[in-house]
Amino acid sequence: xxxxxxxxxxxxxxxxxxxxxxxxxxxxxxxxxxxxxxxxxxxxxxxxxxxxxxxxxxxxxxxxxxxxxxxxxxxxxxxxxxxxxxxxxxxxxxxxxxxxxxxxxxxxxxxxxxxxxxxxxxxxxxxxxxxxxxxxxxxxxxxxxxxxxxxxxxxxxxxxxxxxxxxxxxxxxxxxxxxxxxxxxxxxxxxxxxxxxxxxxxxxxxxxxxxxxxxxxxxxxxxxxxxxxx
Amino acid sequence: xxxxxxxxxxxxxxxxxxxxxxxxxxxxxxxxxxxxxxxxxxxxxxxxxxxxxxxxxxxxxxxxxxxxxxxxxxxxxxxxxxxxxxxxxxxxxxxxxxxxxxxxxxxxxxxxxxxxxxxxxxxxxxxxxxxxxxxxxxxxxxxxxxxxxxxxxxxxxxxxxxxxxxxxxxxxxxxxxxxxxxxxxxxxxxxxxxxxxxxxxxxxxxxxxxxxxxxxxxxxxxxxxxxxxxxxxxxxxxxxxxxxxxxxxxxxxxxxxxxxxxxxxxxxxxxxxxxxxxxxxxxxxxxxxxxxxxxxxxxxxxxxxxxxxxxxxxxxxxxxxxxxxxxxxxxxxxxxxxxxxxxxxxxxxxxxxxxxxxxxxxxxxxxxxxxxxxxxxxxxxxxxxxxxxxxxxxxxxxxxxxxxxxxxxxxxxxxxxxxxxxxxxxxxxxxxxxxxxxxxxxxxxxxxxxxxxxxxxxxxxxxxxxxxxxxxxxxxxxxxxxxxxxxxxxxxxxxxxxxxxxxxxxxxxxxxxxxxxxxxxxxxxxxxxxxxxxxxxxxxxxxxxxxxxxxxxxxxxxxxxxxxxxxxxxxxxxxxxxxxxxxxxxxxxxxxxxxxxxxxxxxxxxxxxxxxxxxxxxxxxxxxxxxxxxxxxxxxxxxxxxxxxxxxxxxxxxxxxxxxxxxxxxxxxxxxxxxxxxxxxxxxxxxxxxxxxxxxxxxxxxxxxxxxxxxxxxxxxxxxxxxxxxxxxxxxxxxxxxx
Numbered sequence: 001x002x003x004x005x006x007x008x009x010x011x012x013x014x015x016x017x018x019x020x021x022x023x024x025x026x027x028x029x030x031x032x033x034x035x036x037x038x039x040x041x042x043x044x045x046x047x048x049x050x051x052x053x054x055x056x057x058x059x060x061x062x063x064x065x066x067x068x069x070x071x072x073x074x075x076x077x078x079x080x081x082x083x084x085x086x087x088x089x090x091x092x093x094x095x096x097x098x099x100x101x102x103x104x105x106x107x108x109x110x111x112x113x114x115x116x117x118x119x120x121x122x123x124x125x126x127x128x129x130x131x132x133x134x135x136x137x138x139x140x141x142x143x144x145x146x147x148x149x150x151x152x153x154x155x156x157x158x159x160x161x162x163x164x165x166x167x168x169x170x171x172x173x174x175x176x177x178x179x180x181x182x183x184x185x186x187x188x189x190x191x192x193x194x195x196x197x198x199x200x201x202x203x204x205x206x207x208x209x210x211x212x213x214x215x216x217x218x219x220x221x222x223x224x225x226x227x228x229x230x
Numbered sequence: 231x232x233x234x235x236x237x238x239x240x241x242x243x244x245x246x247x248x249x250x251x252x253x254x255x256x257x258x259x260x261x262x263x264x265x266x267x268x269x270x271x272x273x274x275x276x277x278x279x280x281x282x283x284x285x286x287x288x289x290x291x292x293x294x295x296x297x298x299x300x301x302x303x304x305x306x307x308x309x310x311x312x313x314x315x316x317x318x319x320x321x322x323x324x325x326x327x328x329x330x331x332x333x334x335x336x337x338x339x340x341x342x343x344x345x346x347x348x349x350x351x352x353x354x355x356x357x358x359x360x361x362x363x364x365x366x367x368x369x370x371x372x373x374x375x376x377x378x379x380x381x382x383x384x385x386x387x388x389x390x391x392x393x394x395x396x397x398x399x400x401x402x403x404x405x406x407x408x409x410x411x412x413x414x415x416x417x418x419x420x421x422x423x424x425x426x427x428x429x430x431x432x433x434x435x436x437x438x439x440x441x442x443x444x445x446x447x448x449x450x451x452x453x454x455x456x457x458x459x460x461x462x463x464x465x466x467x468x469x470x471x472x473x474x475x476x477x478x479x480x481x482x483x484x485x486x487x488x489x490x491x492x493x494x495x496x497x498x499x500x501x502x503x504x505x506x507x508x509x510x511x512x513x514x515x516x517x518x519x520x521x522x523x524x525x526x527x528x529x530x531x532x533x534x535x536x537x538x539x540x541x542x543x544x545x546x547x548x549x550x551x552x553x554x555x556x557x558x559x560x561x562x563x564x565x566x567x568x569x570x571x572x573x574x575x576x577x578x579x580x581x582x583x584x585x586x587x588x589x590x591x592x593x594x595x596x597x598x599x600x601x602x603x604x605x606x607x608x609x610x611x612x613x614x615x616x617x618x619x620x621x622x623x624x625x626x627x628x629x630x631x632x633x634x635x636x637x638x639x640x641x642x643x644x645x646x647x648x649x650x651x652x653x654x655x656x657x658x659x660x661x662x663x664x665x666x667x668x669x670x671x672x673x674x675x676x677x678x679x680x681x682x683x684x685x686x687x688x689x690x691x692x693x694x695x696x697x698x699x700x701x702x703x704x705x706x707x708x709x710x711x712x713x714x715x716x717x718x719x720x721x722x723x724x725x726x727x728x729x730x731x732x733x734x735x736x737x738x739x740x741x742x743x744x745x746x747x748x749x750x751x752x753x754x755x756x757x758x759x760x761x762x763x764x765x766x767x768x769x770x771x772x773x774x775x776x777x778x779x780x781x782x783x784x785x786x787x788x789x790x791x792x793x794x795x796x797x798x799x800x801x802x803x804x805x806x807x808x809x810x811x812x813x814x815x816x817x818x819x820x821x822x823x824x825x826x827x828x829x830x831x832x833x834x835x836x837x838x839x840x841x842x843x844x845x846x847x848x849x850x851x852x853x854x855x856x857x858x859x860x861x862x863x864x865x866x867x868x869x870x871x872x873x874x875x876x877x878x879x880x881x882x883x884x885x886x887x888x889x890x891x892x893x894x895x896x897x898x899x900x901x902x903x904x905x906x907x908x909x910x911x912x913x914x915x916x917x918x919x920x921x922x923x924x925x926x927x928x929x930x931x932x933x934x935x936x937x938x939x940x941x942x943x944x945x946x947x948x949x950x951x952x953x954x955x956x957x958x959x960x961x962x963x964x965x966x967x968x969x
Contacts, residue, residue, distance in 0.1 A: 010562065011471050013387025017658040020674065034561075050656075052385045055471025111380050113653045114646075115663075115876055138876070142384070142653045171877070207655045212672065212787070214655075214663060214876065 009053035048089025090200030107183030280729035304757020329374025342494035349413025361402025390652035391669030443538025517570030607732035618827030679787035681715035688773030690829035699744025714848030715782030727771025751834035798934025806903030817897035884931030
């Protein structure tokens with residue numbers, strides 16, 4: 001059975017949600033791993049949860065990338081195992097250089113917590129292999145710095161290499177400014193690295209894994225992840 | 231007493247008589263440090279000296295109450311081995327002086343009150359009052375307060391699941407910012423703030439002590455003048471990251487058995503935490519202020535004892551277990567420093583290195599402060615405001631236009647601009663999204679859910695303090711009933727003007743009486759709360775503003791009900807009787823610019839029957855939706871039911887008998903009413919259930935379509951297109967905050 005590591009930085013606050021979904025909803029083996037640990041031996045995938053690692057001081061993710069646990073995270077990514085960054089975890093992976101781009105403050109300048117509609121752009125990633133390109137998902141976001149930015153050349157590269165995994169869209173799948181909750185370039189909500197094993201996304205699969213939470217669309221992502229390591 | 235002494239007392243907000251009492255307690259003159267200790271502990275904020283005798287009238291006991299008032303927070307039994315720990319607190323004064331930090335530290339303080347008891351914080355709410363948003367300063371206050379609450383709650387990973395906001399002229403120079411927190415603890419592991427065991431170490435943990443917030447409690451116990459902004463240095467600065475580490479570390483420590491007692495350092499900082507721990511434990515405490523981690527050099531014992539620096543806790547551990555405590559805090563990169571020990575002599579002994587700088591009996595600071603029976607006098611304005619002659623209120627020609635204006639007024643319009651800035655989903659327990667009557671969270675590993683709601687109307691209480699107090703309790707509990715929950719306890723925050731004014735004290739006493747009667751009738755004990763007096767600027771009091779936070783339980787979370795219509799074809803019912811009471815209504819205020827009349831009357835028996843009926847219908851899973859009627863009456867409630875939290879829209883066609891005035895029918899805020907929708911197959915059952923409870927139930931119409939249509943006496947009176955209505959209702963606040 002695969003084992004999942006859920007990393008905990010000081011200030012992380014979604015580790016419990018990720019752990020609960022994996023363990024109690026999906027019956028997987030998952031463990032919390034403290035940021036001062038130096039090994040991820042025995043784990044098949046790592047998830048960096050949401051929250052405010054190190055208080056988001058300086059810049060979201062800027063301090064967390066220096067945590068001891070990031071060494072084995074880099075090795076894991078190099079070994080081709082899935083490394084998943086959700087929200088703040090996505091920001092950490094960008095700061096660590098595992099994913100391209102950067103996050104600006106939301107266009108509204110405010111934190112925004114709400115459900116959004118997402119269009120699956122690439123169904124060949126560890127989080128979307130249970131989906132089909134063009135599928136619509138409804139999932140929550142909660143962040144102040146989720147305005148994806150890359151310079152024009154880099155953005156073209158991301159697009160051309162089909163690294164965009166999810167885009168914010170209207171319920172019927174159209175791209176519009178109104179449906180873009182934070183001003184992200186090209187409506188980008190989630191991306192994958194070139195090799196296809198490191199994924200970062202702002203939407204919280206860990207907040208929509210049972211219908212009573214609003215939707216259970218996050219389950220499709222968790223199931224994709226499980227099948228990608230099985 | 232000479233001039234210098236008088237000035238000294240004045241700066242400490244102590245009266246000459248209070249000074250004489252201090253001398254009697256000590257049997258000598260206090261030194262400056264001791265005077266400082268007394269001034270904060272005997273401040274209104276810490277001592278409840280004006281409110282204590284009135285608060286006694288509130289019912290505080292109930293079958294589920296494990297801990298009533300007197301500790302850091304109240305505790306109720308949830309079954310399944312779990313307890314809910316909750317309280318509300320005000321941070322009005324700091325929020326006016328510095329909105330972001332004032333509100334943020336208000337949230338920080340109430341979170342500490344909850345985890346101090348051994349509970350993991352799982353939900354936040356807030357109740358806010360501002361002046362009209364047409365004034366730029368009020369817009370910036372609202373923005374700052376909301377951003378401050380968001381910053382602190384979001385960073386600590388606690389969802390903000392509910393709240394309320396209202397706008398009145400009187401809050402322009404004195405906003406109300408009340409923060410509520412609820413935590414869950416194992417029932418057998420509740421921690422109390424009682425220092426026991428002579429020789430046990432007293433350990434300081436968390437952030438360093440700085441010069442911020444000195445005399446914060448005293449500031450909160452005085453009214454404002456034009457120099458208020460100069461008091462900015464008395465507002466503390468919050469660090470939510472530190473708080474998050476602090477509560478994770480404390481909860482980790484609480485899982486061991488090394489801890490004897492724990493108390494947060496809030497108002498009056500180290501002074502309050504040491505003296506309260508000792509007084510409650512019947513012991514004494516000796517500390518050395520030199521050992522206290524300090525942020526800046528050269529702090530005096532006076533400053534260290536009175537600092538209100540945030541994110542600090544005081545622990546009493548078992549002797550010999552210090553290393554264990556230090557190891558846990560070290561993991562979280564936090565200080566844990568032994569600064570003293572528990573003694574058996576009942577004294578607070580403060581040393582500065584070697585020398586003794588203060589020696590005061592703990593009970594003198596905590597329990598033996600002055601208690602005032604302040605004079606009461608019915609305010610004269612009530613004669614004028616009580617007179618409302620509806621014949622002088624012209625009836626508008628187009629009720630649809632009035633309805634649209636009401637749902638676009640700031641008090642009634644959609645509040646997503648606020649609640650979307652709060653993380654309301656972290657911890658993945660939120661099973662009713664914002665917009666319904668109460669916030670609802672599930673408790674993982676159990677079938678339970680908890681519902682909570684904050685309510686209170688300053689306008690109602692201004693027009694009739696007794697009714698206002700009772701109505702706050704009734705609405706909070708009605709909101710719980712609307713989601714299917716049964717109240718288990720409540721906390722209250724009482725925001726009033728100066729207790730030295732007999733009119734304010736009269737309002738206070740009457741509001742307490744109203745609350746007490748309603749609490750008794752609805753079987754909801756008050757388990758704790760907070761009093762905030764001196765809410766006035768330039769001699770003008772705010773409306774008396776009691777806020778009630780009722781907490782309810784759903785034994786089966788799948789029985790929860792949300793507010794919005796679900797499917798075309800469902801039948802819409804109104805439970806309860808509509809009166810023509812327009813006194814104190816939003817309608818009178820917004821459309822006729824009048825704050826007049828008596829607030830709606832409350833028949834507590836009828837109110838209770840409505841709650842029982844609604845809960846039973848919810849438990850049988852008959853209700854597709856339930857929404858209480860409150861501000862804006864039936865008309866506004868209908869509009870709110872058209873829209874769900876995920877963009878759902880379902881129209882409605884209703885037909886009303888209108889015996890008299892249409893405005894009274896549509897916008898009366900008459901109490902004890904609920905708007906329900908059910909599948910037609912359930913109609914018969916619902917009708918007979920209502921009959922059994924003596925609840926008048928009238929079928930108003932049917933859900934569905936692209937419009938809200940209202941017929942009055944068979945004639946089309948309102949026809950509003952859904953998406954246009956939603957756009958207006960949805961975007962008003964955002965537009966008006968950045969005009």
